Amino acid sequence: MGFYWYQSDPDLLEAEQMAMGKYFPSFKLYKLEDGSGRLYWRGKVQPTGKGGMVWDLMLIYKNTHPQAEEGMYGGSIQILPVKPRLVDIAKTLPIKPEKGLGLGLPHIYRDNFGRNEEYFICTADPKYFKASQTRSTSAASSLSWACKWIMLCEMWINGEVSDEVAIEGVY
Amino acid sequence: MNNNADEDAVAARRRALAAALRGGEDVVVTPSGEVEFQSEAEEQGHTAIQVPDGKLARRG
Numbered sequence: 001m002g003f004y005w006y007q008s009d010p011d012l013l014e015a016e017q018m019a020m021g022k023y024f025p026s027f028k029l030y031k032l033e034d035g036s037g038r039l040y041w042r043g044k045v046q047p048t049g050k051g052g053m054v055w056d057l058m059l060i061y062k063n064t065h066p067q068a069e070e071g072m073y074g075g076s077i078q079i080l081p082v083k084p085r086l087v088d089i090a091k092t093l094p095i096k097p098e099k100g101l102g103l104g105l106p107h108i109y110r111d112n113f114g115r116n117e118e119y120f121i122c123t124a125d126p127k128y129f130k131a132s133q134t135r136s137t138s139a140a141s142s143l144s145w146a147c148k149w150i151m152l153c154e155m156w157i158n159g160e161v162s163d164e165v166a167i168e169g170v171y
Numbered sequence: 172m173n174n175n176a177d178e179d180a181v182a183a184r185r186r187a188l189a190a191a192l193r194g195g196e197d198v199v200v201t202p203s204g205e206v207e208f209q210s211e212a213e214e215q216g217h218t219a220i221q222v223p224d225g226k227l228a229r230r231g
Contacts, residue, residue: 022218023200023202023218023219023220024202024204024220025202026202026203044204045203045204045205046203046204046205047200047204047205047206048185048205048206049181049205051181055204106227107227122227137223140220141220141223143200143204143220144199144200144220144221144222144223145222145223145227147200147204147205147206147222148192148198148200148206148222148227149227150204151185151188151189151206152189152192152227155185155186155189160182160185160186160189161189165227168226168227169226170193170226170227171189171192171193171226171227
């Protein structure tokens, strides 16, 4: 029995690797070098296709994986855009809390990461997020959520969808 | 087809994908991360993961 989820449940780690290898083979698995023991996937996606932005992403497992803590948006896997950084995009946008845009961008949350506070993609409402011993959400499914968010976010920034994108339950 | 027509077609496809997401229809994501209709992925022989059901959460 190991300390970390991937030690105590190697079958789950293998399932995660198989899913990522099948659906997102360009992503590679690493361990954070901060002593936390947390694993993460890193790779690039282009959700709007050719001509769209390329996003460099980290998918970081919490050490509670596959258990999601109560009220935690995004469950036990955090999605951190490395380039572009959401905090940099958000700085250029107006803050409209009444429209769900309190951080400038829709469906994001902030958390500490290393020495910085970063903005993460808020991939799913906790009530939709599958997390239990028998049905965990994988990095692959989290990444598919993130690609959905990125496509909608780019469209919103370009004025192709309205501020309704920030309303829970619309998209 | 000129560049403007190409761009219009790409924008129309993006809007159709957004409408599908809004309507709760199934869409998939390819290994490059591109969001596509299931039918497009099948036609092009892409291995693609279906975006799980559910809506984006409000936060922030």
